[in-house]
Amino acid sequence: MAWEWNYEYERWNKLKKDDIRPGMTLLLASSLGGYDAELGWTANKNQSSVKPLELEHKVQDSLEHDELNYTTFCTIDEHSRKMQEVIEEVIKEIFQEIEKDDKEIKEILDEVKLAALWYDIGKNHKKWQEKASDYIKEIRNKIEKILSSSNITEVESECLKSILSKLEKPSEPIAKFPDVISYISSEQKLSVELKERIKSELNIRFRPGIRHEASSALLGWNKWVNGEKGWTPLAVYLIATHHGKVRTILRGIKEDNDDVFGIKDGDVIPAIKNWLNDDVRLETYMKYFGAKGEWSEDCTKYKMKTISWVEMVDNLIDKYGPLKLAFLESIIRACDMRASSIEVNK
């Protein structure tokens, strides 16, 4: 019997023999034997001593988990403004050779810029902000508990207090917050033993239960179908794809499957200063196949209002092709990383 770790749902999947393909990393009972670390599969059942493999690559995010690699808080407003600067910079670097009067490219770049501006606004979803507050509170409580214990030195205590002081959450909605584990790992003043103890005590993951990029994309969809200036399917698509989890299908990740990556129909993105004047109610109808619209009274006419997500993606693939789309996606991703690294260094 072999097992494979499912990163998206963070559980082991049992595999049948036909499911096994080259390149997979699988879990097997070493008692089964038949494996030699030098030679590979030998079918010799007596070879039962196997060293566990260390994962060489960084594990992927699960669908309900958001990666943290920041050392400071950053509000949604601050991060989005930073993205605005970075995207202008990056586009200038990449497209300096292209003639500025190329209307088609200019239009595409305007859509890329719009996507970069709005791609993290979905983090203002109530669930994401609440889970972020809960997570920070839990981390703070655990550090305070360690501080109150008697077996730490004065220097270590000062160091932990300094970390605690960095965990004061701003009153405005946040987009990024500190990864305390990484922070502690790099702290020179803490002993190795204390670092290990803190790491094991703080070993909790941030699980907002929604994909924030899906939340931002649904907000973008709302703007596009309501005809807001500049909003296009490409901008909505690029918002959705910036972590590579949401792309061609808006699937549900909850048991009843009526959500879009954890977001329920009717969920609200609250108003946010400089970005949204009013609360926006998110809809999830576009996840279903077909076109939304209204029938005339005698059912001889159908007024189409919007297409489905799948049809939108299909139209984009027809228009741009998968390679152009992938290239545009990578611009947004690269800018996200650059903007975040500027915040970290700051």
Added chain:
Amino acid sequence: MSELTAVHFEGITLDNLGQYLCGIGLLSALSKNKNWSNIRGCWQNEHFVILGDKISVEAIEDYLLNNWKPTEYRKIWVSDKKDKKKADKNIWELRNSIPDEEL
């Protein structure tokens, strides 16, 4: 977004799988007409409905009777038994050598 004309096919119902496939087949046949590339189909009140621009019962009848040709049904694995085309690999190779529209 556009306003589409609806043509109702009350004889194509959801009573059995054959009727369901008939609806899907009709949609597939009509979508081959280049003038109706944005054609859509749906089920309403338990019967099939075709939706599109510039579409009518007469136009659909005319197209099906005078222009549309059913896709040719070919038993590619029967054509030359001597070559053992029944073998999985041969069928697979043969299928890949024939353009999609001919299959």
